[in-house]
Every structure is written in C-alpha cells, then in structure tokens.
Amino acid sequence: MAQSAAIAMLSTMPLMGAAGEAAAAGGTGDSYKVMTYNIQGLPFLAMNQGDAYGMVEEDRAHKISEKVLNDNYDIITFNEAFDETMRDALVDDLSGTYPYKISFIDSDYGDPGDEDSGLMLFSKFPIEGLPKEGLGEDYYKDECIGEIGNDCQAYFHQFPFTEGDDGMSDKGVAYVKIQNPVTGRPIDLYFSHTQAYNTAKAIEARQKQIAEIYRFTARTSDPQNRDSIIMGDLNVSADLAVGYDDPSPEYVHMSSWFATAGGYTDTRDYTSHDDRQYSFSDSNTQNAGGDAQDGADDERLDYIWFRQAEDAQDAPSCVQHSWLQKQMYFRGTVDDEYVATDLSDHYGLAAVIGRDGQLCAPYRAKVNPANGDHNGTIAHGGSYQWYRFEPGAYRFRTLAEHNDPMRLSAFYADDLATKLTPWEGTESLPSNDYSVTFAPNKPFYIRVSALDDPWWTGDYRLTVEKLEGRTKSDAIPIDPYQKIHANQMSGGTTNPMSKVWYTYKQHALHSGAKQNLSFQTTEQSAGLKLNIQALDSTGAPFNPNKQSVGTTGTNRLDLTKADSPISGAEQKLYFTVNRESSTLGTFNIERTTDYRWAQFGSFFNSDQQDPVIDDGDDEPWMRTWVDGSASGITDSFGDVDERQRKDAPAWMANGFGFADHVTINMWEADEEDANEDMGTVTLKAPAAGTETRSHLSFIIPDDAEWYYYYLVKGNIDD
Structure with missing residues (x-):
C-alpha cells in the first residue's frame, strides 16, 4: 500500500468549530467562492517562460497570489504548477490566508523521471482525513497523499492512459474532503488536468481519463450526504462554431459521464448561455494570434461541475454566479521594465455557490x-x-x-x-x-x-x-461613436413621438478650449423629415438658428468651436431629434467629438553616461504644450539615475483631454555646463475608437536614452 506518495505541506492548525467563523473568513455569508486556474507553470526544461511574461516565474507567482488574495476565494485549485519557484512562492504567499493546502502531488506509480502532477489546492475550510484502508490493493491503485493523524490528507488516482508529452508527468485526479461551514455539509472535491491536444490518440486518451475521473468519484464520494465538485483544466473543447446549443461530440461524451451517470451539472448551465466562457482565448495576451489547441481562436477548456447532496433538499444550493476570472492581469514595472500581460495563457474560472432561491442565478x-x-x-x-x-x-x-x-x-x-x-x-x-x-x-x-x-x-x-427620450428628465444617454437605433417615431409604437431627447457628457479639454461636436442620423425611413437641435445643460438651444433638417438617409448637425459654448469643466448636455413630417419611421443616431484622452505612466532612464557622483548632470526637466497652448507646463523629475524610473506628474498620470496634439520638450539640467536638450516629440490625436500604448523616446547622442510611457484613446465612454 502506498501510504504517503508525496509529502504534502499540511497545516497543523486545529479544525474550525463554529460555522460562522469560516464563513466570515470567506466574507460571503451563506455562499462560498471557488476558482480553478491553469497557471502555465511549466517545468524549466519544457519552457522558460520569463521572456513571454516579462518576469521570472517566481515574480509571476507572487502577482498571481496578490490577485487571489484580493478576490477572497474560499477554495482555489491550480493546474500546471510544475515550476518549483512558482510553487514555493504560492505556498509562501497564500498559506496565511489558506492554512489548508495540498502543495505537491507526486505519484508512486509514475516513472522515476516523470514530473509531478502539477496540481495544487488552497482552502480556507478544513480538510478532513480519509481512511487508508484498501488503497492500492486493486486495479485502481488509489494513493494516499499526505497525512492527517492516522488518515490520508488526500487521495490521488494516476491515469493509466496518456499520450505523447503528457505521459512525462503524473497525470491524474486528486480528491479531498473539505468541511464546509457554509452549508454544514462536507464537499467531495476533485481536481484534475487531463490530456492536452486534439490528435486522434490524444482525444482517445482524454476520453478514457474523463471516464476514470467519473469512476474515481463513484467509488469515493457520498452522493447522499455530501456535495461534490469536479474542477480543473479538462481540455475538452466545449462548443462547435454555432455555440451553446451545439456542443462538441467530446463535450457530449464528458457530459454522459459527469451529468448523466454522475448527476453533476456544468456550472455554466446556471449562468447566461450567451457567455461562452472561453478560458483559452485569443483575447489573452499570451495567446495573441490564435494558439488554441484545435487551431481556433477561442476554446472553453476549464470547468467546474457541481452536484448537490441528495439529503440537501431542505437546504438546496444554487450556483449563483459563474464567470471567467479575467483580472489575473499585471500592468506595471518589473526590474525597471514596463510589463503588461495576463498572468497565464488561461483565464481562471470561478463560481459562487450559495443557497437556492428566487432569481438566484x-x-x-x-x-x-x-x-x-x-x-x-x-x-x-x-x-x-x-x-x-x-x-x-x-x-x-x-x-x-x-x-x-x-x-x-x-x-x-x-x-x-x-x-x-x-x-x-x-x-x-x-x-x-x-x-x-x-x-x-x-x-x-x-x-x-x-x-x-x-x-x-x-x-x-x-x-x-x-429611458425613452420623451422629456429632458427621460433623456437617453449616448456615448461618443455609439450608434443607437430609434423606433420611437415608428408606426409600430403605441404613441409615436414627435421629439426624442438624448443626453451626453462632454468631457473638458485640458486647455479649456471649445470643441467640435457632430450629431448625425442615418438610415432614416423614406419621407421621415427630422430636425436635430443641440441644447445646453438647461435644455435651451445653443443657437436657435443652428439646426439641421433633412429627409435623406443621412442628416448631420455640426457644431464648430465657433458655434459651441462648450469649454471648461465637464458638462451634461442634451440634443433632440424632432419629427417635422406626418410620415412615421425609424432612424439611427450617433454623435462624435474631437475629444481625445491621454495618460502618462512613468519616465524611465534606460542609459545614463553621467558619473553617479555628478548629481547636477542627471536631472531631467519637461515642458508640455497641450493643443498648442501658448504657455507650456514645466515639470521636474528630480535626480534620475541609470535604470531608474519616475512616475509621471500627477496631472498627466491621472489623464487629461486633448483635441489635436500634445508636444513635449525634455532637457537635462546641468549645474556646471549648459543644459542638454533631449529633443521635442509631438503625440498626435489617434483615430476615433482606437487605443495606443507605447512610449516616447528622448535621446542625447552618445550620452543618454529616456523613455516616457503613455496610453492614448480615440474616445472615452461617458
């Protein structure tokens, strides 16, 4: 019998007694929150990921921990936690909040040279011991992981079927029984990471592994008295191109085991069927370009399956919210370099499980x-x-x-x-x-x-x-470049309107200058004569004579800087679309503006030739002109040595509005010699609806290089 296949780091803290103590720790009342997350902590020999993430694996693990602690989960499982530095960092960071953990699972039945399972678990709720009797004495070879007194801390079942590189690690499924003070019922929790890739042999191996997970749950769980959860990166691509109502054959196979035979429910079934929950997505910075394992851009590979105990009918559960955790993202400085990246190639998958009730999901x-x-x-x-x-x-x-x-x-x-x-x-x-x-x-x-x-x-x-736009107080909000379809004047409504009110927030330019505005109707019904009129914050016209009337498919009202009184502080303003014909119909409405938004992050000294002892030779200054303002704004960064970074001045760090361009001149102050000019750079306004993150370069030939990081947006939502 394999009584301790691996030494799992186990807390010696006493079990919690009162239910309220643990629930209060979770901070979620009569509900609890779980997450599964593939962290792509591959072995060093398989992939050194430092270049991909802009930081070493240990630093990435620390940043993952920060996100986990901020989001207050009760139970978390990790996949692909092979890298020892990541594993150690997660244990160091999370153990204070999650005293009950499985930090390492290495099978006695695997080859000596194989990697471990890559599975980890952290819990605020206590782990109960599991009996050792009968383990390893039959075909199943279930193993004991760690110890709680004379019992096992967990069971692990290594899959007998793997394919390709996946066979070089201890692929399997782990099981822990967790006290749940929220419901008063223990949780049988299973976590796994099944076969990757979509070759015929890989799919065959994965389908066998899914069946193994079900059989493992069938012989270890207690459906009568305990809730049960299966979670992890199961590598089953859920949907065909059509979407939720057209599941893939492999998902149907998985569901036949977990749902039909096992009584589990995919937590996505509780949620919006419009949300595809693509946990492996082209929108993730680590997958840009479409690296999904079947060649597609997006796949749902990570799952949480839930089964309620049969005796829980007097206090049934409801998966109240299931979502992708897309906030596992870092933007900031690492070793004097700016980094913006998702913290893994997968998004986490989270769920809040609470009591059943009206409108609970x-x-x-x-x-x-x-x-x-x-x-x-x-x-x-x-x-x-x-x-x-x-x-x-x-x-x-x-x-x-x-x-x-x-x-x-x-x-x-x-x-x-x-x-x-x-x-x-x-x-x-x-x-x-x-x-x-x-x-x-x-x-x-x-x-x-x-x-x-x-x-x-x-x-x-x-x-x-x-809001239907019948009155000023009922005005319909509209963001820049947002197109809204209007049917309030159509014959299909009970009381066709003759006037529709709209409202918007006009953000102020840093210069306080007036702005160009445009309001446009498109796709007007034939014969529908419309009048567009711009109004101030009280609902009065800017200029009674400044309006646009048209019966064509497009009708446009432009307010130039000369026409518009908009300047200074942000204002909530209005405009109306008025029907001037007996003909009824529909139209689309949108507005545009020349407002753009810029935010500067940090100033970085990439290369500095001045001697460190010469404090007068490395003090950069900056003068900024917004939209050609007559007098620029002067800021000093103080002493900045080589490889050092300074934050932008507060007014630039908080972001500001501009219409056309921002010009920055930088120079290096010198107490003994003439100041050295670093050059002047102009940042032009981006096209509407676009966004750019980059940096401005300032160079003194053979002397210094400086970088100023920024974000500009072609518009900002109200």
Whole structure:
C-alpha cells in the first residue's frame, strides 16, 4: 500500500468549530467562492517562460497570489504548477490566508523521471482525513497523499492512459474532503488536468481519463450526504462554431459521464448561455494570434461541475454566479521594465455557490421587467438576485427593508466576468434616494445584492425606468461613436413621438478650449423629415438658428468651436431629434467629438553616461504644450539615475483631454555646463475608437536614452 506518495505541506492548525467563523473568513455569508486556474507553470526544461511574461516565474507567482488574495476565494485549485519557484512562492504567499493546502502531488506509480502532477489546492475550510484502508490493493491503485493523524490528507488516482508529452508527468485526479461551514455539509472535491491536444490518440486518451475521473468519484464520494465538485483544466473543447446549443461530440461524451451517470451539472448551465466562457482565448495576451489547441481562436477548456447532496433538499444550493476570472492581469514595472500581460495563457474560472432561491442565478433571472416596481427577497446571506434586460438605457432604484443599502451590478449577457460602468451614479445605493443608470448596447443583466453586509437578508423593491427620450428628465444617454437605433417615431409604437431627447457628457479639454461636436442620423425611413437641435445643460438651444433638417438617409448637425459654448469643466448636455413630417419611421443616431484622452505612466532612464557622483548632470526637466497652448507646463523629475524610473506628474498620470496634439520638450539640467536638450516629440490625436500604448523616446547622442510611457484613446465612454 502506498501510504504517503508525496509529502504534502499540511497545516497543523486545529479544525474550525463554529460555522460562522469560516464563513466570515470567506466574507460571503451563506455562499462560498471557488476558482480553478491553469497557471502555465511549466517545468524549466519544457519552457522558460520569463521572456513571454516579462518576469521570472517566481515574480509571476507572487502577482498571481496578490490577485487571489484580493478576490477572497474560499477554495482555489491550480493546474500546471510544475515550476518549483512558482510553487514555493504560492505556498509562501497564500498559506496565511489558506492554512489548508495540498502543495505537491507526486505519484508512486509514475516513472522515476516523470514530473509531478502539477496540481495544487488552497482552502480556507478544513480538510478532513480519509481512511487508508484498501488503497492500492486493486486495479485502481488509489494513493494516499499526505497525512492527517492516522488518515490520508488526500487521495490521488494516476491515469493509466496518456499520450505523447503528457505521459512525462503524473497525470491524474486528486480528491479531498473539505468541511464546509457554509452549508454544514462536507464537499467531495476533485481536481484534475487531463490530456492536452486534439490528435486522434490524444482525444482517445482524454476520453478514457474523463471516464476514470467519473469512476474515481463513484467509488469515493457520498452522493447522499455530501456535495461534490469536479474542477480543473479538462481540455475538452466545449462548443462547435454555432455555440451553446451545439456542443462538441467530446463535450457530449464528458457530459454522459459527469451529468448523466454522475448527476453533476456544468456550472455554466446556471449562468447566461450567451457567455461562452472561453478560458483559452485569443483575447489573452499570451495567446495573441490564435494558439488554441484545435487551431481556433477561442476554446472553453476549464470547468467546474457541481452536484448537490441528495439529503440537501431542505437546504438546496444554487450556483449563483459563474464567470471567467479575467483580472489575473499585471500592468506595471518589473526590474525597471514596463510589463503588461495576463498572468497565464488561461483565464481562471470561478463560481459562487450559495443557497437556492428566487432569481438566484442568471438562467433563472426575471426577463425584461416592465417599468415600475418589482419585489424580491434575499432569503440567505450573500445571495444574489438576477434580472435580464434588452439593450437600452435604464435607471434603477432600490428600496430595501429599513432602507438598507444595496448594490446593483451590471454585466453584458455575453460576459459575466466584467462589470459595466454606470453611465450615471454608482452601483452602490446607500438608500432609495439614490439611483444608477446603465445604457448598454447589448443584452445585459442586473445583479442585486446587499451592499456591505454579507449576512443581510430581507425584502427589497427594484424600480425599473427605461429611458425613452420623451422629456429632458427621460433623456437617453449616448456615448461618443455609439450608434443607437430609434423606433420611437415608428408606426409600430403605441404613441409615436414627435421629439426624442438624448443626453451626453462632454468631457473638458485640458486647455479649456471649445470643441467640435457632430450629431448625425442615418438610415432614416423614406419621407421621415427630422430636425436635430443641440441644447445646453438647461435644455435651451445653443443657437436657435443652428439646426439641421433633412429627409435623406443621412442628416448631420455640426457644431464648430465657433458655434459651441462648450469649454471648461465637464458638462451634461442634451440634443433632440424632432419629427417635422406626418410620415412615421425609424432612424439611427450617433454623435462624435474631437475629444481625445491621454495618460502618462512613468519616465524611465534606460542609459545614463553621467558619473553617479555628478548629481547636477542627471536631472531631467519637461515642458508640455497641450493643443498648442501658448504657455507650456514645466515639470521636474528630480535626480534620475541609470535604470531608474519616475512616475509621471500627477496631472498627466491621472489623464487629461486633448483635441489635436500634445508636444513635449525634455532637457537635462546641468549645474556646471549648459543644459542638454533631449529633443521635442509631438503625440498626435489617434483615430476615433482606437487605443495606443507605447512610449516616447528622448535621446542625447552618445550620452543618454529616456523613455516616457503613455496610453492614448480615440474616445472615452461617458
């Protein structure tokens, strides 16, 4: 019998007693949060990833730890944690918060020269011991990993089927039984990383491994009394090109084992079916160019499968939110070099599992609630309530028991990972006196929760107001370059409107100068005569004689700097589209502006020839002219030695608006000799809708090189 295949680092802390202690540690009330994450910590001989990430593996692991700690998970599993420096860094960083862990699994049944499994687990909840009796005495050869008293800390089952390079590591599935003070029921938790690649032999091996995972769960779990989770990078590409309702044959095979035979549910089934959850994606900086294993740009390879205990019917569970963790990203300085990268070639996959209840998950959301009040109940601490809306502009309020504070978070239906920025207000609503406005151009969800107290329960009322543009207070928000389809003047509506109100925020240029604005209708219905008129913050016309009237397919109103009073501070402004014909119809509306936005990050001394003792020879100064302003702004970086980096001046670091160009002159001050000019560089405004991250170079020949890093955007959402 293999009683200890590997020495897993095990906390000696006593088990938690009261349920509330651990739940409070998780900070999520009657729910708990889990994540699986393939960290691409490949063995050094297989791939030295330092160049790809701009940092050594140990530093990358520290940055992964920072993200994990910030997001307050209760249980995390890692795949591909082969690199010892990464593994050690994760243990060092996470052990204080996650005292229960499996840091290393190496099978006794693998070849001596093989890599370990690459699997790790960190938990805030205690791990229960598993009996040693009977292990390794039959075909299955299940192994004991670590010890808790006289019991095993975990079981590990190495797959007997592998293909190619994957056979050089201890591929298998690990099992731990975790106390769950949130539900009072233990969790049978299985985590694995199955066969990669999509050759015929690799698929055959992976399908056998999936079957092995099911058989392992069948002989070790307790479906009657314990919840169960299977999680990890299972390398099964879920969808064909058509999408959610057209699963791949291999996904169907996996589902036949886990769902049909095992009773598990893919946590994506609880969520928005518009969200494809591509955990291996071309949008990841490490995969730019489409490196998915089957040649496609995007694949869903990572999974969390959940099964509720049969005796839990009196307190059933609900996967309240399942999403890709796309915030495992770093932007900053590493060894005096600027780095911007995702921290792995996979996104993490996370889920919040809480108590069942009304509207508890996106797939059970209330769809397209009408204007007015909608009553809801948060019956369990930490629970969510979900509502789904079609594109448009909506204003929301909440009234909770005792007027308690609530939180309204918005997500696109096809991306439940990223919160939408409110057009007006914030997602935190301290009382019914506050409102928040969202104006998405795609279907979206509103998630209702308590603001600060994870244990809050009670009734609430959600007030929905879809903005239709009938009055100034009902004006429809519109971002720059956003095209909105308008049907308020069509015969298909109950009361066709003769005027539609729109509102927008005009951000101020740093120079305070006036700006050019343009409003345009396109694809007007034949015979529909429209008048566009620009209005100030009170709703009065800028210039009553400045308007545009047209019955063609395109109608445009341009306000030049001479026509427009817009200058100085940011303003909330309005414009209307007025029908001047009896003909009804539809149109599209958009607005443009010459506003651009720039943000400067850091100033880096790449090469400096002056002697270190000559403090007067390495003090760079800068003068900046925004949009050709008559007097520039002068800033000093102080003493900057070779390979040293200084932050940008606050006004540039916070970002500023410009219309045409930014000109920067830099020179190096010298107390003994003449100042040395580094040159002048002009940064031109980018095209509308584009974004550029780069740097400006300043060079003194044979003496010094300096780099100034920046971000510019062709527009900024309101």
